Each structure stands twice: as C-alpha cells, then as structure tokens.
C-alpha cells in the first residue's frame with residue numbers, strides 16, 4: 001500500500017462525514033491520477049450536490065470505441081442515500097467499457113443535466129453519437145438540452161417490458177416488436193410490423209408516436225451497431241451491487257480499483273489475438289462459418305444466389 005492509498009483509507013474510515021470527505025478524496029484522487037477528470041460541487045450552504053469522475057483511460061479509450069453510450073442510474077444503499085449515475089460503451093469484445101460516474105443527491109432534471117454537461121466535456125465532439133437510456137423524463141430533457149445533435153434512443157428491453165404489461169393477453173406482441181427493433185433493414189422491419197399489427201391492432205401508431213428511429217435499427221438515422229438496450233449499464237450496476245452499500249469514499253475506491261483491474265486485463269488481451277478480429281468477433285465468425293457449411297448455394301443468374309439451409 002502506498003502512502004496516498006493509506007491516506008485514502010483514512011478518509012474512507014469515517015462514515016458520518018462521508019460526503020464532506022469527498023472533497024479531500026477528490027484532491028488525493030487527482031494527485032494520484034494526474035489525467036483524471038473529477039469534479040465535486042456543493043450548494044451555497046456547503047451541502048453536497050454532485051460528484052463526477054472519469055479516468056484518463058476511459059477518456060482516451062472512448063476515441064477507439066463505437067460511438068454508442070448507455071446511461072442509467074442506480075440508488076446507493078449507504079446510510080446517506082444518493083444515486084450513482086454512469087455512462088458506458090461496449091468495447092470491441094462487447095464488454096462494459098465504463099466512461100464516467102457521477103454521484104448525485106437526487107435524480108431530477110438538474111442533476112441529469114449537470115451529469116450530461118460533464119459527460120459532454122469528456123466525450124468531445126465525435127459525430128453520430130447515439131445515447132441509449134430508459135424513458136426517464138429527466139434524462140430525455142437533459143439530452144435534449146445538452147446534446148441537441150445526439151440521437152437519443154430508448155432501451156428496447158424497457159419498451160418491450162411496457163408492451164408486455166399493456167398487452168398481457170397477446171403473446172405475439174413482444175416477440176414481433178423485438179424482431180422489429182432488431183431488424184437491420186426496412187423490408188424486414190415492415191414484414192415484422194405487419195405481423196405485429198395483425199396480432200395487435202393499433203400498435204403501429206402507438207410505436208410511431210415514440211418514433212421508430214428511437215428504438216429500431218432499420219429507421220435509425222445513426223448506426224447503433226448491435227446496441228439496442230442498456231444491458232451494459234445494468235451489468236455495471238450489478239457489478240457494483242456490494243460496493244453500493246459502502247460509504248461514499250469507500251465505494252469510489254472499490255470502483256476505481258475495479259476499473260483499474262478491468263483496464264489492465266483488457267490491455268493485455270490483444271497480445272493473444274491471432275487475427276485482426278477480437279475474441280468475441282472471432283467466435284461469432286467461427287459460428288457463422290460452421291452454420292454456412294450445411295447450406296446449399298444454387299446460382300439463379302450471375303447476380304443472384306439461392307441459399308438453402310441444409311439442416312431444416
């Protein structure tokens with residue numbers, strides 16, 4: 001343990017002054033990690049308001065990730081409450097690549113807007129950025145104000161959850177709506193939409209009112225790659241489950257160490273890569289090649305092929 005780590009420990013010991021201690025914590029954090037981006041603000045009476053942190057690896061790594069960000073909040077279960085907001089992106093292996101964390105006293109328009117403003121400072125001016133979240137009103141407002149050029153998408157899982165509640169009796173609704181969301185082109189989307197409408201009349205108008213661009217690949221003006229949910233945010237929240245019970249500084253310390261471990265492990269991964277593709281992509285390609293072996297390909301003309309799945 002280094003001197004400054006011992007200092008961090010001292011700071012974390014006191015549960016009572018936890019939030020007050022954030023100020024010193026931030027100072028030592030910056031001392032140890034010169035390129036870190038950390039901000040801590042209080043209100044006029046010195047009461048804790050917001051804390052934001054992004055590690056330098058997150059900031060530089062983001063430039064090499066797909067420009068799709070998943071954001072979500074989760075409550076802290078320590079004595080003083082508060083909420084942990086986070087932003088992550090999938091890395092080349094579709095693992096969670098955390099970008100930023102923020103602790104706020106309360107989730108509302110002000111805190112989400114403040115979070116988005118800080119996030120904007122670290123993600124810079126990349127083009128065609130997509131942010132995925134649930135339909136929390138404060139997130140919608142914050143993104144509209146802070147990121148007017150970013151496409152804000154709704155998490156497909158959350159959308160389906162609502163449809164499932166509303167159309168309990170119609171089994172096919174969720175199935176076809178999911179297929180619509182996942183379809184990569186308009187022909188396939190419309191095919192699934194017709195099936196959806198025949199089982200659930202009036203649903204097209206309902207889903208159109210949210211805008212197809214917000215929850216489907218096919219109608220999205222920006223590429224969403226393979227991301228349609230906030231699954232990575234939820235996985236991150238689960239990874240933090242135990243730590244969320246700790247006093248604030250201890251939690252941040254656990255979080256920082258977790259990120260350090262993840263980043264270290266992943267930095268070494270390319271050393272074991274044999275092709276230009278990452279491990280996950282290699283796996284997908286291998287699976288596809290295996291499946292294609294049982295397919296029969298017949299020539300229709302010089303441009304068209306008929307592909308028959310030999311297994312069915």
Ligand SMILES: *[C@@H]1O[C@H](CO)[C@@H](O)[C@H](O)[C@H]1NC(C)=O
Pocket residue numbers: 072073074134136139234
């Ligand atoms: C984040 O995710 C959880 C779990 O899906 C959800 O209950 C919560 O409302 C989400 N959104 C926000 C803004 O916290």
Ligand SMILES: *[C@@H]1O[C@H](CO)[C@@H](O)[C@H](O)[C@H]1NC(C)=O
Pocket residue numbers: 105106108109110111
């Ligand atoms: C958000 O919550 C904080 C703390 O409870 C409060 O001071 C602030 O006025 C709220 N902002 C809005 C826009 O509701």
Ligand SMILES: *[C@@H]1O[C@H](CO)[C@@H](O)[C@H](O)[C@H]1NC(C)=O
Pocket residue numbers: 157228229231
């Ligand atoms: C996201 O999570 C849901 C439910 O937890 C799961 O059914 C789904 O397969 C996941 N999707 C992706 C793209 O990982």
